[in-house]
Amino acid sequence: MDEQPQTQHVEIARFYTRSRKFPRLIGRLHDGTKIPGGPYTITQGVVFAILLTLGLATRGLWGTGSILIDLPLTGVVAWGGAWGAGRLPATRRNAASLLLGALGAMTRTGAGRYLDRTVRLRPPHKAGGFTAVTGRSGPTSAPHSPPAVPATPAPPRPAAPAAPRQMAVSGVERLLAQARGSKKE
């Protein structure tokens, strides 16, 4: 970004963003009559509409009971809000988008996002599950049994008749079984 001598061929470049993105204001109704106090920005219109709807919808909470008083009151509040919205500094960005961005930033969780999901760390919990073990020999304690439980020998299960195939045993048990089998041989 140095200053350049004037002797060489110099061209001027610029952005033309404003030629398309300029604030659209509403100053007249369809029949051409001027809207009092206008022109208004679209943001102002939206704020006015929202406040008006909100005001009327929540009349039950604050209303005086007389529509003749409530309606102008709501109108004044809505108009005030719209006037305020008009005072907002005009930036290059859409006011709604700015508001959404700020709201989004405020409400993000402290856990971040991973694989498009909010990371939720589950509290410490017990990894449960039952394992049915059949065996010819004595009692085995299931691996999930909490250590607090006193190691009382479980009543001997009836051995499955003619079922040499063992089901769902842990690796250690399989090793033990193998050892036993080899001893038999």
Place this chain on the structure above:
Amino acid sequence: MRIPATAMAEHLMWTRSGVIWATWRITPLASGFGTARMKRMTKLHHQALFQALRGEALFLGLCADLDPVTVVERMLDGVRIDQCPDWADEVERTLDALEKVPLGTRAFWLSVPLAGTNFKARAMATFRAADTRVRDIAALPRELPRPAEVSAALRAARDVEERIPKVFSAVPATAAENIWIALHAQQRGLAADTTVPLPAPEKDPSTLLDADLARFQLPAGMPNPWLDEGGQSDVDRASQFLPFKRKYLKVQSPYSDEPSYQVLQALVSGPKAGWQSPGVEWISAVDDLPMDVDWALRMTVTPAADVRRRNKRAEDALKDQYTQQGGNDSITGGASDLAEVAETLEAYHRSLNQSDKEVETQVTIIFAVGDPTPDGAKLRGRVLSDQYKSFDFLLEAPLGGQEELWWAMLPGVPTTRLPRELAQITTGRELATGIPLTASELGDMKGARFGVNITTGRQGQILRDIEGNNKADLSGSFGVVAEKGAGKSVLLKCELGAVVDRGGRVLAIDRTEAEEYATFALTLRPDHTAVAGLLNPQWNLDPLRMFGPKEGARMLQSLFAVMLGLPVLSEGGVFLSSLLEGDYLAAHDITSVRRLLSHLRDDLGGTPEAKQLLSLMNVVASKDIGEVLFNDGLKPLDVNATAIVFLNAGLELPDRTELEHEHLFRELSLEKRFGRAMYSMLVAVMRQVCFHDKNQLAGAFFDECHAITSSPEGARELKLFFRDDRKHNAFAAVGSHDPRDFGDEESRGLIKTRYVMRQTDETLAPHALNWMANGLGEDPAMVRMVTRELSPIDPSTGTVPLHRRGEGIMRDAAGRMGKFRKTLPERPDRRAAVLSTPAQQVSS
């Protein structure tokens, strides 16, 4: 949003959104500086690129923060390290020195969503995306695109590739590069980058196997980041509702221990009245900052014809606004705003109509900086935005939009609402003024460390590979132009040392009283160094003794022709030639000039020719200056020494007027005749030695080159050197304060690598610049740089501050230009030897 890639083949990426993206590595154009014409060409190439594209495109300029080991490996490449212990030591110390400085290069990519496929292919890609999603949910194995889909996508990608101007030499990016881009984005600012993967070498179609055609890479290597906008995880729950001062993104990559904090800013407005080009290179200007800034240009390119319709609608809306806002004619009111919009629209319409090729570019310009700490990242972001603000370009880091912008910098991610909202509208011609795809790299890919590239704020290392230049059929010869004390001889001595350390040979002519080069050469390889004084000789420089009768005789004839005024075809010259014939010399056992003298006196005493030649030779032989040729008691110079320095201090030379005017020439003193003849013989000797062995690099160093080129014979010998250097793996290094001392225009043009250091004289500086590149001397900014901005002298101390010493501009063998600062050798003894100035040596 998630990492978009679902499958990668060649340079294609199938994405979750169903669009196939193709990515190319772009070779940047040389920037730095140059003549106005060169700058204009750079801009026009960019313009051609932008105007050739259609639809969406994403340009990336990412700074790879290099590991010093990479640089050091390049210094070792091609050197037999077991034979060069000095170089091994130097490289080891360089590694330590480089640990302390940031090293980096910028790599460029263009990524394009392929829209050019047919309806069937697009439907298939969408189906593929949906299928992938279902399979992911159901934990089923993924199905890869079929060969027909791949070839359809490759065809579409080829259509895009053909539109990229050849000057950018777009190379299809590999899956490794895509993964590098993703990982770099997650580790920005952590200095954890690996070297950017090299683009795939071009495949030879004859060796293509079917298996090569569609080798898929599942994006398993693609790291999935953990993202936390505003660093919410760093603050307590109450503060999480106040994100206004935390406009950054915290990214944790699975491959690093610490998170990276990044600030992403988009360009939201430029100077209303526009900017000058060349002059305001508003995108490549990020390289002027002393920190790494990544950028992305996410753009939509639309042909002018379609844009005219859009502008028509804008005009209608504008007219309506005049009605809506009518009556409000205050200066600061809406009507004046509308006038501004009207003016912009009019200017835009005019600009679009300048060329039929013109396009509209809606471009979101995103800059990203990263740091290991949030405060560091914010500071970097502020420095960047302040720098741009000072030129009336405004950057904005949207609150709540940091993550969206971060994704927008990745290939394969569809353009979302926020980047669209932040897009700037301009023409392809005007976007090109940012000249984003440029780099200021200088020097060679490997070789000796020459200096630091200070063209921009991002300081890269410059390596010089003279032997590599020779082998690549470029010339390894170089020239340095600088005023006294600007660092010319330090540069020459550093290069001389590097050549010897890397296993080469050097010869030099030393004209200094302090024997600067001889002292330096003796510190290199003392046992392999010969220092030959011409006035107080320790070695005999008789060509017959140094090179034997065949080559020596020819040199001797040329020497006597100049020294004794015996033209080869004159009577005396023909007689001398008959004596110097091989058989004659052998038959009479003439092995030296002294013996020739005795032969003339004792055996041929009677003939008048012999008498005349004898008396002429005696004029020199009887004086002290003749000792170096006629004293057979001295050993002949060992032409196989690794370093040979000829000491010429005190040797008188005729000036130009004496050579050009006959009456002055006739009255030339013996010393001047001797000096002139010896100089041209020395150049011939050096050429002979350097051209002797093709397998070993040999360099001839001529500082104060005017001493050689002031005589036509010397200039001719030097030109012969420049002409044939590369064929013999030799190079000449010349130095002077004026490039015209390097010989005629042809000789000067033959020097490919050129350095210009400080030259405060305003008449000499343009000469130096015009030698560097034609027309550069007419640029006042360049003249100002050479006269005032390179290694400026601090008036309060009268010296150049240490950190500014050795600055200059260079043009490398490839023709690129930029600014450098010469670095000194890292070995302390070598550094001391290089820096010892003549004044110090005289006093010591």
